[in-house]
Amino acid sequence: MPVLGVFDSGFGGLTVLRALLPLVPNAHYVYLGDTARLPYGAKSQGTIARYAVEAARFLEARSADMLVIACNTATALALEDIRAAVQIPVVGVIDPGATAAHDVIRAAGISIEATHPEVLVLATAATVQSHAYLAACAQLGLKATEVACPLLVPLVEEGWTDHPVTREVIRIYLSDALTRCTPRAVVLGCTHYPLIAHEIEAALRELGCDAVVVDAARATAEATSHALGAHGPASPLAPATFECFATDSVEKFQRLGTHFLGRTMPPVTLLDLGG
């Protein structure tokens, strides 16, 4: 049974794990949330790379066969450093999200080469500032507009996932974004956003936009499943098992984690990565 290491700065990456479970049920998962040092968004590239490499080495030492960087900021700013630091394959969230946007647009019969269709990426301020989605989309012939939605993470963490205030904030962000682009696909470029995907889709329709909503967490799970498939056949009889580590705030992790994972959280072990 393969061992999959999943890393995020917090518990948002649990939405990637949630998407992985039905696709790769026969695995042992080791999840690490670096909660003591979040948010990564406000930190410099060097600091983020150092933190992410420490986390990746920890997961490799826990016998991970593959590493999923379920964190947009760490993927945007440290993917190459992580790949250089470990011996196992590493999957990030950004290329799968951009590729999924490309695929849904092509599936709608639109010629990407002829029209360079527009994609709207909703993300945190740090991910937007990195322009990692812009670069990944450009490589696929897509024109991305990246929009920071700083209030959506705190609203999800407050538990207001089905709440009139959250719907109003989404409407404000999207109505502004739609004055700047006419997207064929909207990428949820933050691991918290799958919990409000339905509200984001409803707001797009109300604003007269028929873009397909692409969940980068789900796309990452699919990319991981494909990459694992190349490593040998699955054994469908074995159920998934879990270990979960956090560097601080174990109580909050345990409480909010169930909401993100969509099932009861395993016990969360406090881990000291230093500094």
Next chain:
Amino acid sequence: MPVLGVFDSGFGGLTVLRALLPLVPNAHYVYLGDTARLPYGAKSQGTIARYAVEAARFLEARSADMLVIACNTATALALEDIRAAVQIPVVGVIDPGATAAHDVIRAAGISIEATHPEVLVLATAATVQSHAYLAACAQLGLKATEVACPLLVPLVEEGWTDHPVTREVIRIYLSDALTRCTPRAVVLGCTHYPLIAHEIEAALRELGCDAVVVDAARATAEATSHALGAHGPASPLAPATFECFATDSVEKFQRLGTHFLGRTMPPVTLLDLGG
């Protein structure tokens, strides 16, 4: 001219500095925002104390005559550690906030000893969990109800200080809080909240509550001014001068700082405190 060190985990403490300037104009201010390691709220007491002591020693080494801990979390969890680590007087934000609530209630002619009046404290989740305001109020004969308002900091940082969404979020928090207490005073127990004091006061009135709003940032500035007064006469001819340090995110600091300080920010110098 006295040198005043002002410390916060971010730029929120600039509202304390803003309140200090008219009270203590003839000082040199050295502000330190430990932005690389914020938010302190999710971290353990030991970690917060270590960070805060490093910051306090830095400000003492910059010749500060007095230290203002303009951070509710650091005051709640590290004030005694900081006092033990430096040789200069240290003022925190929590005792001044509680004392100001006591004073406005007494000024309204209410007998505190006879009635143990209620105080509502609005703060971040970390400050509420510390129960530092509960303890400080209890020592003064006041019964505090502490309510976490996690969305208010991100709303202020988004710049939505005069916005219908912020007014609605405040109304939701306050209408819930007022089912739990009948306060005579409402303490703004977070350095971001002075920027929405007017909206908080308006919401209280709409909800039929006539409590006095107490700004802990302003109360801290007054306590600092009193403490400095005991150290010698002021020279009213010298204008205030500034130095400003941040451990990361200098750009965001500079951009939002002007909003919090209420005047143009001085240049912000990047500082490495390690870890």
